[in-house]
Each structure stands twice: as structure tokens, then as C-alpha cells.
Amino acid sequence: MPLTLYGHPFSSYTQKALIALYENGTPFEFRCISPEHPQHAAEWLQHWLLRKFPLLVDDGRDVAETSLIIEYLQLAHPGPVRLLPADAMAALGVRFMDRFFDLHVMLPVQDAVAAAITGNAAWRDDALAATVEKLDRAYDWLETRLAGKTWATGDDFTLADCAAAPALFYADWVQRIGERYPVLRAYRARLLARPSFARAVEEARPYRHLFPLGAPDRD
Template identity: 25%
Template sequence: MADVEPKGVVLLDVLMNTFGHRCRIALAEKGVEYEFRVENLRDKSPLLLKSNPVHKRIPVLIHDGKPVCESPIIVQYIDEAWPHRAPLLPADPYARAQARFWADFVDKKFNECGSRLCDLKGEEQAAAKEEFIGILKLLEGELGDKKYFGGDAFGFVDIVLVPSVSWFYSYENCAGFRMEEAAPKLVAWGKRCMERESVAKTLSDPHKVYEFVDRLRKRSGVE
């Protein structure tokens, strides 16, 4: 089934993938029906290898036979390909640039440092925790007192960041701190986002995420 030439809209992904969750939330927000094809990352399908020959990774969105790769690009494509619903990116060019900047910050700073929190121990982890809390403060500064990062409307930066809410519990348990104490505004934002059906139906259970992280830590000798 996975190798059958796709028609309509198809998402190649795995169930517990924060990058793929972005795409699924965006599709849900736009009301787009699609086929979800679960990939076996140990034995990648010919369709995945054909659709993403450069990186050979998920997620990949295939729309009428044409593949789109990399989750931030996929979310922007979804916004432009289905303009009949509320936009995910602002219309103003400067505001769009700012949204792209903070989405890039999430990938290059937040996600990268969050991974190190779970991969390290001792002094190295302590340094990563200090850096991570600084990143949280920067995100809180951008969020301010707004409902969402773009204001009253749930949008691009929210979609890029919100899958990480499932990882808050893992960050706390791996690095020994409380997200609510370090970044109360960000935690409150995450709870608001979870009230949206598109988010609540997509995100992984935080405890299952931690079980997965704990297995990896034990396998790598961190624990």
C-alpha cells in the first residue's frame, strides 16, 4: 500500500513525530482531508525515497503527486495551497518575516537545545539547562501578553512550536526543573493551544514521550 502512487493529499510520517505534527495541525486547521501513511524508518518505502531523495526523511506532503519536504516549508505550502480558510501566516510582509524568524529560532535554538537536555548529563546538561531557560525567556518575551504568537489568531509560529508541548514533561524530568516556574506564560500558551481540536487530537501523550526518551537515554548510557 505504501508504494502505491498517491492521489490527492498524502502525508508520509510516523505517529510520534513533532515535525510531522506541525503538518497535521496545519491540515486540520485548513480543513484538508488527507491520507496518512505511516513510514517504517528502518525500511523506508520507495515512495519516501523517491519523494525526498535529498534528505530521505519524514515528513513529506504529497499533493497531486508533487512532494513538499521539510515541515516549516510544508506548513507554508498548506497555507498557500488552501487559502479558503483563515491564513496561518500574516498578510503584512514584515509580520510574515518576523513569523518566519521565530519559527527558524524554534528549530535552530529551542529544539536543538531541548534535545541536548535529554542527551546529556552532569555539567554539560547543567549548561544546556541554563541555555534552554534563556531560550524560554526569549520566547516569552516575543509572546508577551498575546493570546498566540501572532496575536489573537492561532498561526505559523504556534504551529511550529506547539508540538514541543508534549516534550515539556521530558525536559523537566531529564534536567530537573519546572517549566511552569521557568516559563509560566509559555506553559499557559501551551494549555490554550491544547484547547484547539487540531492540537489536542494530534499531540503525543507527554508520558509516552518520556518513556521513549528514557529508553533512548538508557540505551545510550546517559541513565
């Protein structure tokens, strides 16, 4: 049976998993979780009652949580692009950066989006202000951390970059990565030019109207 990935093209964490699959040309079937495909949602919930996506199904094995999905793919379906180094200490550095992008960039963005979806203007404004403050701190740290590096941890594209691509993509929509961050802006541009992420961005383009804070007319 082919690999099956349940998710939505506009979901940052679905994109993170898609990048890993596209990087290695791994064959899989994508099943979109949306009102247009109720059968996919029914199948998905049979596998994962916690209602989180993406979810990877591989011949009866259910793999949840995006970072673990990517590590699982490397173990069970390896390809030419190794997304986690063989060296344990180097792998620890990649995992740290993966966690940084998920917890300190993407999570604040999701907080702002979740508040905006409620329709409560006060909640939206408070959450957005908190998110902007957190993102500015993250941008300050990344501007120094990424100096002299092509990718998140050095010369090789890794799990950390799979996390960084959608995180920085959407973060820039919420709090623009300004001119004071030339290193971070250049890194985000390299991510957007990477064929695996460029493909994910194009596949999600029809859904931009769903972004509750207003998708900017760029990227």
C-alpha cells in the same frame, strides 16, 4: 489524487504539519513511517533520499521541510485559517517566531534525545545539561516576548504556533517549564487545548514509551 503526508505521529515536525492540515480540515492521507508499515518507508525514500520526515506529496510534487510544507498548503490548498499573514512585515515576524521555536526550543530537545538514544550515559548527561541551559535561556526570552499575546505573534493562530505546540510540548518533558514562567505555561496550555494540536497529541499517545528520557505522566 489526495495529498499524502509521510511521517510518524510521535515526531514533533510531523505534528507541526498535522496541526496545519487539521486547522483547515484539509483532506489528506497519512502514511506512517514505522517498522509496521515497510511499504510506506519504501515509498517515502523514493521521493526523498535524505530520509527526513514529514514529506508532503501533492500530485507528483514533493514538498519537504515542515515550514515550507505549511506555506505550500496555504498557497496550493488554502482554507479558512490563514497561517501566514498577507502583510509581508507581519509574515516576517511569524517566520521569525517559527524559526525560534524550531532552532532554539525543538533543536536542543532533539540533541538531548539523540544523545540518550546512543545508550552512552556520559553523552546523555552532557547533552542533557547543554539542553537544559539552552531551554532556560529560551524560556526567559519567551516569557517576555509572549506577554500580552494570545498566540505567538498576537491574536491570530499562525505558522509560529504550529511550530510552538510540539516544541514546547516536548521541551517541558526535558526541562519543566516552572512556576517562574506563568506566561509561557499559560501559552503552552492554550496550545494543548487547541483542537488541532489536541488531536495530534492523542494520536501520538500510544508511542510515549519511545521517549528515551522518560515521558512524564502528564499532558
